[in-house]
Structure formats: C-alpha cells, structure tokens
Amino acid sequence: MASHRFNAQFTDNVINAMGPNTSPRIRQVMASLIRHVHDFARENEITVDEWMEGVKLLNWAGQMSDEKRNEGQLVCDVLGLESLVDEITFTLADEAKDAPTATAILGPFFRADTPYRQNGADIAVTKPKEGGEMVFMHGSVIDFKTKQPLAGADVEVWQASTNGLYEQQDPDQAEHNLRGKFKTDDEGRYYFYCLRPTPYPIPNDGPSGKLLTLMDRHPFRPAHIHILATKEGYRPLTTQIFDRQDKYLDNDSVFAVKESLIVDFVPRKEDPNASLELQYDVKLVADSA
Amino acid sequence: MASHRFNAQFTDNVINAMGPNTSPRIRQVMASLIRHVHDFARENEITVDEWMEGVKLLNWAGQMSDEKRNEGQLVCDVLGLESLVDEITFTLADEAKDAPTATAILGPFFRADTPYRQNGADIAVTKPKEGGEMVFMHGSVIDFKTKQPLAGADVEVWQASTNGLYEQQDPDQAEHNLRGKFKTDDEGRYYFYCLRPTPYPIPNDGPSGKLLTLMDRHPFRPAHIHILATKEGYRPLTTQIFDRQDKYLDNDSVFAVKESLIVDFVPRKEDPNASLELQYDVKLVADSA
Structure with missing residues (x-):
C-alpha cells in the first residue's frame, strides 16, 4: 500500500486521531474514506490547485441546492454512486429475503409533498x-410472498414532461404536474393517465454538468417513470421503469437501467384519452417476511 | 479487485462512458476517483440512507461557504487532505529543484484583499x-540558491486573536485585524509587531465540526502564524510557523505541523511594545532555478 514516496505515516496518523467514543460504524467508514481519499490524492499526485478546483466544485453543488434541487446528489449520480449504493442496498435486502422487484435510484426530483389523486386521474x-403520447398505466400492488393483492397501498409516480423538465424545474408547469400518489383499491389495483416518458438531459448548469463536459459525456437519461410504493408493514420500494424503445437504454447518464426494469408500452384501443397502455405490477416484501 | 458480490462490470461501465475528447489528465483523475469512490461504497456496503447523509453533509458545506468562509476546504482539512496535497505539491517541487522552505496549507482564513502595511507596524x-503577548517578528526574504536577500518581496501574514477567531469571523475585530502585507526593504528585511499566536478550535457549527464530533476528535489547531511570501520571478511560498511550546503540536486537527516549521519565541528586552521576539527567514526559489 505504501509504495509511494510521501510520508508513510500520514494516513495512519489521521485515522488514529479518532477518539475512543467513535461508533464502530463511523470508525470503519471514516477510516476507509480517509484511506481512499489519501490513496486517490497520492496515486494521481493531486496538486493544491487541482484539489482547490475540486473544493470549488463541491461548494458550488451545495450553493445550487435547495428544497427543489439536490445538486450534491446529482454529482454522485453522474459518477454512478447513487445507482451503486442502490444495488448494494438491494443486494443486502435480497440476501436477507427472497428477491422483490428490482430497485432503482430515487433521483433528485422526488418531492415529499406529492398530493394524493383519485385512481383514473390524469397526472398531465x-x-x-x-x-406527448398519453398512456393508461395500471397494475396491482402484490405481496411478494403470498401473491395476494394489497388494498390501501400507496403508489407514487413522477415523470418529466416532453421538454425534459420536471415541474419544479419549469415555471410553465402547474405545481405537482406529472406526479401523483394513488391508493390501491379493494382489489389492490391502481390506475391513472400519464405521458409516455421521453428522454431528457439532466441539468447541465452546475457542477454535475461541468463534470459531464470534462468527461466528454452526454447528459441524457433514457425515458422512464419513477415509482415509490409503500404500505404499512411492508418495505418501501423505490424504482424506475424504462421504455424498451429508448435509444439511451445502454448509456444512461446516471447508470440506473437494469434489464428487469425495462417495460413495453402497447397500443390501447377504444380509449379517447390514451393511445398507449402500460401494465405494471409492483411487488412488496412484508417487514415480517 | 472484483472480489465482491456486486455487478463486476459496473465501475468499468461508468469509467468507459468517458468520451474521446476527455483530456488525458481528467481521464486519469476521474477514472481513479470513480474507482476509489465505488470501492469505498462496496467495501463498506454503504446504504442509500448512509450515502444520503453524506450528500446532505456536502451540500451543507457549500451552503455555509461564502467569500469569508470555505467550509468545503475545512471538511478536507479535518480529513488531512489539504496537508496531503500540500506535501505532494511540495515533494514534486522538491524533486525538480533543491528543497526550499517547507510549505503548509493556506487554510480557509486567507483573504486575497489584505492591505499593505509599513514595516514596523503593529497588526494587532x-x-x-x-x-495576548506582543511579539516583534522580523527576518529576511532570501533567494534559496544564491542566499542573497531579496528587496521588494511581499510577506503576507495572518493570525487568529486570543479568542480563537480570525477577524472575518469576529465582529469585534477591525477589518483586516491581525493580517498585513509587508514589502521587504532594500536589505530584504521585513518586520512588524503581532501577537504570540494561541491555539484555537476550528469552527464547529458546520459539517467539519460534525465530522470531528462523530470521530471523537478535538477541534484545536496548535498556535501558528500564516505566511504567504511572493516575489515576481520566484515561486510563491505558503507556510505556517508553529510555537514549540504549544500542547497541540502532536495532534493538530488539520495535520499541518512539520518539524521544520516549529519556531521559538524568545524574550525581547528594552522594547516597550513587545516582550517576545521571533526571527524567521523566508527562502524563495526562482522560477528559473
């Protein structure tokens, strides 16, 4: 490890400064973080000027962040970190139980204050x-183990409009446009109208956009709909579903696509409100399972 | 490397997303950063909740930062990163030339708009x-190679007051108190009055303070005076000098102490303005050396 020409004791000194009242988890995580950060700096011989560029970029991310935007999260996303910790979290859950629906990242455009809408409503x-092609999206929330439908579960969805913007990014969209929370009926069903999702670029006016430019990468995310499903007594499920027709499926700018999350929009007949249909069932794992 | 049970291709996919127009240095640094960040997440099985705590902490750092405070820098400092990149930068310079005065971190309390003062002035x-013990500090700026004194060099100094606060942190101190820029005279000398520095805690109301608490570490820095010396045609020198009497010399909260930067304050006689004296010469390396 210490095959470099810098002070060989330095990293151990920093780690060993931790006091006796550090929790075991913090001690493990911080020691590992310090070691990786120091190894990164030494392996690349990061100079003071380069480091200061990084500090400015991180401060800039915080300064851009507010209730409607989380730029620190977006910086992690373009480095693949959110998708990776999602995979780690899912793998740990998967090893503890049987495999539920694959998860995906929450993303920076979730809003905690999304209102309930009636089943059958149009979120556009x-x-x-x-x-903007209209879609009738429907499905059931099901207990992963018993396969029984779950009444009274919450299915929250959000999506960008065809201009690539979520409502909180776009003054021309109504508050809470293209998002809504639906309660499953007595038969565990949810259903509503939405747009067929379209690909869009993540915002490129901040440090994550600067990183993408530096790395000569495009900012596009493949078309997707976000889903957060919850029910008391069940583990919450955060996921995204992706349109099989999308050209960015193989190079999502935030690396969130998994094969099991790809869905097919099919033609819908005799519905004046939608030309396409999407059936998608959500499986939840009981806390006690 | 891939002795883990997560998607073995994931990290390479993120790195390989970099396009052909990425500069070689960015490609190297970003690939290494992505690999270290991913290894860190996998080795510690960082969960979504833990990662989100980290994102909040980084955003918080940016939100606290402004012209007078650089909290992102301070977070790096408590992890030893600024001192490490300083050592790296110094080592690279050292290998290119002979060894000049050892360097130390700039720290977050430097101000670019520090005014000139006359030699002999009192910065307190x-x-x-x-x-608050008064010190007469004096010395020469010298060409490292020729040993000749350098007239017209700038010696900029800054220090905290005995309450542990730099002037920009303390509404009770005059603007630019305890900082000043001095031009060396025809014989290369600078001299002024200042305080004997005292140990102080770094600000603990932000994410760096939170990290210190989590790691059960104290926030104190050993007593020191910051120096930035510049002259056209010479490489700028950033350093700090530390009081040999200080009890925090061995456990600086930002890990900046080096043996060669430790100085002795000695009694001064027959000066009504100072009871102590510090002689310190600054050696600069010519750009062309």
Missing part, C-alpha cells in the same frame, strides 16, 4: 406544448 | 480583551 395537468 | 489593531 399541464399538457406539453410539443409531443 | 484591535487588542485582545484577554491575554
């Missing part, structure tokens, strides 16, 4: 100025 | 309410 309150 | 414009 503000219609797109250009494009 | 606002006298401390408690304590």
Whole structure:
C-alpha cells in the first residue's frame, strides 16, 4: 500500500486521531474514506490547485441546492454512486429475503409533498406544448410472498414532461404536474393517465454538468417513470421503469437501467384519452417476511 | 479487485462512458476517483440512507461557504487532505529543484484583499480583551540558491486573536485585524509587531465540526502564524510557523505541523511594545532555478 514516496505515516496518523467514543460504524467508514481519499490524492499526485478546483466544485453543488434541487446528489449520480449504493442496498435486502422487484435510484426530483389523486386521474395537468403520447398505466400492488393483492397501498409516480423538465424545474408547469400518489383499491389495483416518458438531459448548469463536459459525456437519461410504493408493514420500494424503445437504454447518464426494469408500452384501443397502455405490477416484501 | 458480490462490470461501465475528447489528465483523475469512490461504497456496503447523509453533509458545506468562509476546504482539512496535497505539491517541487522552505496549507482564513502595511507596524489593531503577548517578528526574504536577500518581496501574514477567531469571523475585530502585507526593504528585511499566536478550535457549527464530533476528535489547531511570501520571478511560498511550546503540536486537527516549521519565541528586552521576539527567514526559489 505504501509504495509511494510521501510520508508513510500520514494516513495512519489521521485515522488514529479518532477518539475512543467513535461508533464502530463511523470508525470503519471514516477510516476507509480517509484511506481512499489519501490513496486517490497520492496515486494521481493531486496538486493544491487541482484539489482547490475540486473544493470549488463541491461548494458550488451545495450553493445550487435547495428544497427543489439536490445538486450534491446529482454529482454522485453522474459518477454512478447513487445507482451503486442502490444495488448494494438491494443486494443486502435480497440476501436477507427472497428477491422483490428490482430497485432503482430515487433521483433528485422526488418531492415529499406529492398530493394524493383519485385512481383514473390524469397526472398531465399541464399538457406539453410539443409531443406527448398519453398512456393508461395500471397494475396491482402484490405481496411478494403470498401473491395476494394489497388494498390501501400507496403508489407514487413522477415523470418529466416532453421538454425534459420536471415541474419544479419549469415555471410553465402547474405545481405537482406529472406526479401523483394513488391508493390501491379493494382489489389492490391502481390506475391513472400519464405521458409516455421521453428522454431528457439532466441539468447541465452546475457542477454535475461541468463534470459531464470534462468527461466528454452526454447528459441524457433514457425515458422512464419513477415509482415509490409503500404500505404499512411492508418495505418501501423505490424504482424506475424504462421504455424498451429508448435509444439511451445502454448509456444512461446516471447508470440506473437494469434489464428487469425495462417495460413495453402497447397500443390501447377504444380509449379517447390514451393511445398507449402500460401494465405494471409492483411487488412488496412484508417487514415480517 | 472484483472480489465482491456486486455487478463486476459496473465501475468499468461508468469509467468507459468517458468520451474521446476527455483530456488525458481528467481521464486519469476521474477514472481513479470513480474507482476509489465505488470501492469505498462496496467495501463498506454503504446504504442509500448512509450515502444520503453524506450528500446532505456536502451540500451543507457549500451552503455555509461564502467569500469569508470555505467550509468545503475545512471538511478536507479535518480529513488531512489539504496537508496531503500540500506535501505532494511540495515533494514534486522538491524533486525538480533543491528543497526550499517547507510549505503548509493556506487554510480557509486567507483573504486575497489584505492591505499593505509599513514595516514596523503593529497588526494587532484591535487588542485582545484577554491575554495576548506582543511579539516583534522580523527576518529576511532570501533567494534559496544564491542566499542573497531579496528587496521588494511581499510577506503576507495572518493570525487568529486570543479568542480563537480570525477577524472575518469576529465582529469585534477591525477589518483586516491581525493580517498585513509587508514589502521587504532594500536589505530584504521585513518586520512588524503581532501577537504570540494561541491555539484555537476550528469552527464547529458546520459539517467539519460534525465530522470531528462523530470521530471523537478535538477541534484545536496548535498556535501558528500564516505566511504567504511572493516575489515576481520566484515561486510563491505558503507556510505556517508553529510555537514549540504549544500542547497541540502532536495532534493538530488539520495535520499541518512539520518539524521544520516549529519556531521559538524568545524574550525581547528594552522594547516597550513587545516582550517576545521571533526571527524567521523566508527562502524563495526562482522560477528559473
């Protein structure tokens, strides 16, 4: 490890400064973090000027962040970190129980204050100025183990409009446009109208956009719908479903695509409100399972 | 490397997303950063909740930062990163030339707009309410190679007051108190009055303070005076000098102490303005050396 020409004791000194009242988890995580950060700096011989560029970029991320935007999260996303910790969290859950629906990242555009809507509602309150195919999305929430439908579960969805913007990024969209929370009926069903999702670029006016430019990467995410499903007594499920037709499936700018999350939009007949249909069942794992 | 049970291709996929127009240095640094960040997450099986705590902490650092405070820098400092990149930068310079004065971190309390003062001035414009021994500090700026004194060099100094606060942190101190920029005279000399430095805690109301608490570490820095010396045609020198009497010399909260930067304050006689004296020569390396 110490095959470098810098002070060989330095990293151990920093780690050993931790006091006796450090919790075991913090001690493990911080020691590992310090070791990796120091190894990174030494292996690349990071100079003071380069490090200061990194500090400015991190401070900039915080300064751009507020209730409606989490730029620190987006910086992690373009480095693949959110998708990786999602995989880690899912793997740990998977080893503890049987495999539920694959998970995906929450992303920075989730809002905790999304309102309930009635089943059958249209979440496209503000219609797109250009494009926009309407979809009837429906399915059931099911107990993963018993296969029984779950009444009274919450299915929360959110998606960007065809201009690539979520409502909180776009003054022309109504508050809570293209998002809603649905309670499953007595037969465990949820259903609503939404847009067929379209690919969009993540915002490129901040440090994550700067990193993408530096790395000569495009900012696009493949078309997707976010889902957060919850029910008391069950583990919450955060996921995204992706359109099989999308050209960015293989190179998502935040690396969130998994094969099991790819879905097919099919033609829908005799519905004046939608030309496409998507059936998607959500499986929840009981806390006690 | 891939002795883990997560997607073995994931990290390479993220690294390989970099496009052909990435500069060689960015490609090297970002690939290494991505690999270390991912290894850190996998080795510690960082969960989504733990990662989100980290994101909040980083955003918080940016939100606290402004022209007078650089909290992102301070977070790096408590992890030893600024001192490490300083050592790396110094080592690279050292290998290219002979060894100049050892360097130390700039720290987050430097101000780019520090005013010039006349040699002989007293930088303690606002006298401390408690304590405070006056020091006559003097020395020469010298060409490292020729040993000749350098006239017209700038020696900039800054220090905290006895309450542990730099002037920009303390509304009770005059603007630019305890900082000043001095031009060396025809014989290369600089001289001024200042306080004997005292140990102080780094600010603990932000994420760096939270990290210190989590790691059960004290926030104190050993007593020191910051120096930045510049002259056209010479490489700038950033350093700190430490009081040999200080009890925190062995456990600086930002790990900046080096043996060669430890100095002795000695009694000064027959000067009504100072009871102590510090002689310190600064050696600069010519750009062309």
